[in-house]
Amino acid sequence: AAGEDIKNDLTKKSVILKTRQDLGYSKGPRGMDIEKLKNYLVVQAAAHLVTKLNDQERWSQ
Known part of the structure; x- marks a missing residue:
C-alpha cells in the first residue's frame, strides 16, 4: 500500500506542477494562489x- 501512496502523491505533485506552469507560476509555491488553483x-x-x-x-x- 505504501507504494500506491507514493505513486498517488507523485501524481498529485506533477499535476500541481503542470497547473502551476499553465498559470505562469513556474517558480515554486510562492505566490501560488490556492483559490486560483482550485478554480x-x-x-x-x-x-x-x-x-x-x-x-x-x-x-x-
Whole structure:
C-alpha cells in the first residue's frame, strides 16, 4: 500500500506542477494562489467533461 501512496502523491505533485506552469507560476509555491488553483482545476475538469460528452454524442448520432 505504501507504494500506491507514493505513486498517488507523485501524481498529485506533477499535476500541481503542470497547473502551476499553465498559470505562469513556474517558480515554486510562492505566490501560488490556492483559490486560483482550485478554480483552474474545476474549469479544466469541466472542460474535459464537456469535451467527452460532446464526443459521445457525436458518436451516438
